[in-house]
Amino acid sequence: MGNRSVIPFGPQHPVLPEPIHIDLVVEDEKVVEAVPSIGFIHRGLESLAGKRDFNQLVYVAERTCGICSFQHGMGYCEAVEHIFGVEVPKRAKYLRTIWAELARMHSHLLWLGLLADGFGYENLFYQCWRIRERILDLHELTAGGRLIFSVNKVGGVLKDIPEDKLKEILRTLDEVDDELRVIRSVFFEDRSVISRLKGVGVLTKEQVNELGAVGPFARASGVRVDMRTLGYAAYPELSFAPIVSNDGDSYARCFIRMMELFQSIKLIREAIGKIPAEKELEVPIKGNPDGEYFMRVEQPRGEAFYYVKGSGKPFLERMRIRTPTFANIPALCEMLKNADLADVGLLVLTIDPCISCTER
Amino acid sequence: MEQINIPEDVLEKTEVSDLLKRALELKKAGFRFSQAHASYIDEKFELSYSFSNYDNYGLHTLRIVIDPETEVPSITEIIPAAVFYENEMKELYGVKISMISVDYNNRLYRIRQETPMGPKKTGGEE
Amino acid sequence: MAIMKYAPQALKNLFLKPVTKNYPAEPAVYPQGTRGHIDISIDDCISCGMCVRVCPSNALSVDKIKGTWTINRFDCIACGYCAVKCPKKCLFVNPGYQEPKDGKPDETYTKSPEVLAAEEAKRKEAAAKAAAAKAAMEAKKKADEGQ
Numbered sequence: 001m002g003n004r005s006v007i008p009f010g011p012q013h014p015v016l017p018e019p020i021h022i023d024l025v026v027e028d029e030k031v032v033e034a035v036p037s038i039g040f041i042h043r044g045l046e047s048l049a050g051k052r053d054f055n056q057l058v059y060v061a062e063r064t065c066g067i068c069s070f071q072h073g074m075g076y077c078e079a080v081e082h083i084f085g086v087e088v089p090k091r092a093k094y095l096r097t098i099w100a101e102l103a104r105m106h107s108h109l110l111w112l113g114l115l116a117d118g119f120g121y122e123n124l125f126y127q128c129w130r131i132r133e134r135i136l137d138l139h140e141l142t143a144g145g146r147l148i149f150s151v152n153k154v155g156g157v158l159k160d161i162p163e164d165k166l167k168e169i170l171r172t173l174d175e176v177d178d179e180l181r182v183i184r185s186v187f188f189e190d191r192s193v194i195s196r197l198k199g200v201g202v203l204t205k206e207q208v209n210e211l212g213a214v215g216p217f218a219r220a221s222g223v224r225v226d227m228r229t230l231g232y233a234a235y236p237e238l239s240f241a242p243i244v245s246n247d248g249d250s251y252a253r254c255f256i257r258m259m260e261l262f263q264s265i266k267l268i269r270e271a272i273g274k275i276p277a278e279k280e281l282e283v284p285i286k287g288n289p290d291g292e293y294f295m296r297v298e299q300p301r302g303e304a305f306y307y308v309k310g311s312g313k314p315f316l317e318r319m320r321i322r323t324p325t326f327a328n329i330p331a332l333c334e335m336l337k338n339a340d341l342a343d344v345g346l347l348v349l350t351i352d353p354c355i356s357c358t359e360r
Numbered sequence: 361m362e363q364i365n366i367p368e369d370v371l372e373k374t375e376v377s378d379l380l381k382r383a384l385e386l387k388k389a390g391f392r393f394s395q396a397h398a399s400y401i402d403e404k405f406e407l408s409y410s411f412s413n414y415d416n417y418g419l420h421t422l423r424i425v426i427d428p429e430t431e432v433p434s435i436t437e438i439i440p441a442a443v444f445y446e447n448e449m450k451e452l453y454g455v456k457i458s459m460i461s462v463d464y465n466n467r468l469y470r471i472r473q474e475t476p477m478g479p480k481k482t483g484g485e486e
Numbered sequence: 487m488a489i490m491k492y493a494p495q496a497l498k499n500l501f502l503k504p505v506t507k508n509y510p511a512e513p514a515v516y517p518q519g520t521r522g523h524i525d526i527s528i529d530d531c532i533s534c535g536m537c538v539r540v541c542p543s544n545a546l547s548v549d550k551i552k553g554t555w556t557i558n559r560f561d562c563i564a565c566g567y568c569a570v571k572c573p574k575k576c577l578f579v580n581p582g583y584q585e586p587k588d589g590k591p592d593e594t595y596t597k598s599p600e601v602l603a604a605e606e607a608k609r610k611e612a613a614a615k616a617a618a619a620k621a622a623m624e625a626k627k628k629a630d631e632g633q
Contacts, residue, residue: 035462038444039469047477056542059565123496130505137517144521144579150565158570159519182495190491209414212393212441225414230366294369294410294419305395307408318399327395330441359469 003028007341011040015118015345018355022333022348026341034336036329038358045360046319053314054080054289058152061306064321065357066147067110068299070103072321073152078232079295079308080154084285090234091278092156097234097271098169099142099149101264105176106135107300108257108264111352112187115254118349119196124186131179134172141165156282166272173265180265184258197251201335201347204248213331215302215324216260217351219244220252227298238270250350257352288314299324301352323357367418374422376432379409382422383435386411391420396435396445398453400428400478405455407432409442428454428479436461444468453478516581521564523584526555528595530576537568537577553597553605560590 004027011019019040025033048060061076062069074096081088088096113128136146142161143149151159161169187193203213208221218225219242226242228235243259245252289310297304302324309318328351339347374382387393391411399406409422426432434457436442447468449455454475466474507514516522533550545561546568548554562584569577597605 037464037468039467039471042469042471044471044476052542056540056567059542059563059567063563121492123492127492127495127499133505140520141517144519144566145564148563148565150521150567153570158566186492186495189488191489209392210440212439223414225417227417230417294421296412296419303394305410307397309399309401311401317401318397320395320397320399322395322397326444327441330443 004032009344009348013345015114015349016353016355017114018353020348020353020355020358022336022344024336024341024344029341031336031339031341031344034333036333038329038355040359041356042359043356046321049316049319051315054310054316055154057316057319058154059150061319061321062148062150062152064323064360065354067107067354068103068301068304068357069147070099070149070152071297071299071304073149074100074233075295075297075299075304075306076308076319076321077152077154078297079293079306080289080310082293082295083289083291083308083310084154084287086155086283086285088156088283089278089280090276091160092281093234094271094275095157095159095161095281096152097238098161098268098275099139099151100233101268101271102135102138102142102169103149104300105261105264106132106139107352108261109135111257111300111349112183112254115346115349116187118346119193121192124183124193127179127183131176131183134176138169138172141168153282155285156280158281160281166275170269170272173268177262177265180261184262187254187258193254194251196346197254198249200250200343201339201350202247202249203331203335205246207334208248208331211331211334212327213302213351214327215299215352216253216256217302217328217331220256221248222246225303227296227303230296232295232297234271234274237274238267240267250346253350288312289316301325301354301357302328321360323354323360325351325354325358328353329358365416367416369419369421371421371423374424376424376426376430379422379424380433380435380438383409383411384438386420386422387438389413390415391418393435393439393441394419396442396449398449398455400453403428403479405430405453407449407455409435429456431456431458433458434460452476518581520581521566521579522582523559523564523580524557524562524566524568525578525580526595527576527578528553528555528597529601530574531555531597532574534573536571536573540567540571542567553602554594556592556594558590558592559584560587 007024007026009022009024010016011021021037023035024031045060045064052060058073058077062073064072109128109132113125116124140146142165143151151157203221205222208218208223224242224244243256245255290312292309295306304324305322307320310316332351335347391413394410394412396409405426405428407424411420434446443462446457446460447464450457451466451468533548535548538546538548543561543563545558547556566579569579
């Protein structure tokens with residue numbers, strides 16, 4: 001048995017944009033135990049449910065996270081719409097799908113960039129973020145915000161994407177597609193990438209199920225699950241199947257997210273091709289929510305849970321957001337066991353941690 | 361889009377004494393733990409433990425309604441993933457949960473006020 | 487496995503023109519519809535207070551008598567919900583972000599004197615009408631009592 005010592009990791013660390021602290025118990029260069037602690041930036045958004053009415057809460061829910069903001073707003077709206085029992089107009093559903101997939105693309109590109117930065121490939125990092133910038137420009141063009149969309153409302157969407165902007169999206173996506181193919185071949189074939197990712201941080205399917213991991217992290221270990229199959233927004237009408245890998249290592253996680261980028265491009269193209277030309281973008285909502293509902297949506301980071309309970313008053317009794325990173329932390333700690341100390345930063349990145357989500 | 365027959369969400373009311381038994385049964389039946397949360401409504405705690413089946417996307421929620429003073433056994437022995445959820449319930453609401461495998465002792469979130477969302481002792485929120 | 491996989495793109499990037507702008511020498515271009523900040527055409531405002539009630543971050547306040555509309559631009563999250571809910575549609579979300587400042591000052595818009603005078607006159611008229619109605623009521627009541 002070697003020398004045991006405890007090394008603190010975070011809350012400030014070059015690979016972490018956000019604060020999470022992990023105490024690493026190391027034996028020589030191997031991690032034997034990892035104890036996480038979160039809560040540096042807890043904001044108490046859930047307790048705002050008693051102070052803002054259910055329409056204002058859309059904007060609160062959206063600000064849970066800066067990166068998957070659209071899906072948070074959408075998940076909350078869909079949950080309240082289920083309580084009201086209203087059906088959103090078709091065009092609004094398609095618009096939500098387009099925006100959700102654009103948001104997924106920007107999130108995955110951000111992650112790929114951070115991963116490249118994590119294993120020390122600066123060029124690739126800048127190239128990913130350069131492509132991401134074009135997606136952000138599309139956000140600004142269509143919704144008015146680069147990260148926070150604020151286009152959702154309970155019962156529909158507030159803004160339409162006119163025909164010329166849809167064409168602009170398609171045109172940009174064509175260019176992004178070409179650029180992505182270049183970095184895909186680098187991520188999949190380059191020697192330095194493979195030697196840093198292949199076989200690092202392996203989790204089996206059983207471990208993932210036991211520890212409740214979600215999203216691309218779980219799909220990389222062979223769990224065939226994608227909440228888009230549940231059929232919210234316009235997904236039931238699009239051709240879509242979850243992307244799954246059986247390797248369970250960091251390379252598989254990179255593979256899943258890279259392939260999901262192309263899947264998102266495909267879904268957006270299909271949605272723009274099928275979008276119905278309706279005038280109606282929202283249904284009128286009368287009264288206040290009375291009832292409860294569990295809504296699950298697939299965010300870039302995985303399955304997010306929304307629980308909304310109202311009692312016929314404008315103020316909800318409970319709004320609960322379970323973010324994907326919150327579910328992934330136990331699996332992360334399991335993954336860190338037996339990892340090399342030098343790989344810890346990279347492994348923390350591979351779950352795509354979004355700590356601000358976690359500390360809603 | 362592949363076609364999957366998604367069953368309706370189930371909300372099952374149960375008792376504190378049956379919680380561990382039901383959780384174990386669900387786990388044996390192939391469900392995995394999704395989330396747990398508490399809410400404080402009408403001076404009662406409503407605890408929800410959600411389990412999902414990832415083969416057919418079914419969602420099964422166990423709901424227990426208890427007085428604030430009732431002690432709840434921790435399910436972390438059966439489901440290790442529930443650690444953070446139970447610590448959160450304990451810290452934000454003051455639910456009395458016993459025997460959590462890794463108990464953060466109200467140090468999970470660095471907040472000034474104790475149990476900010478639970479029963480009010482003195483003073484308001486914020 | 488391959489080495490130097492990224493080299494062609496890296497070389498290409500060397501000769502491409504930069505994707506970044508020389509800001510602030512070159513001004514930033516915002517697409518139409520960017521949610522930058524809230525503007526008001528104050529003379530159309532009827533001081534109903536709807537925007538104050540719906541604002542998720544409590545950044546607005548309205549004074550009906552003085553005819554003012556006040557916004558704290560540092561509390562405002564530019565969600566645009568007030569502009570959606572405004573019954574007179576006199577609030578606009580315009581491009582251009584809030585510039586940094588020392589302190590977090592409120593910004594107050596006051597209605598023009600003509601509009602204020604017109605509103606004052608309207609209020610006086612309404613008050614006079616109400617007073618007249620009240621007087622008539624009382625006179626009637628007295629007459630009833632007298633009978």
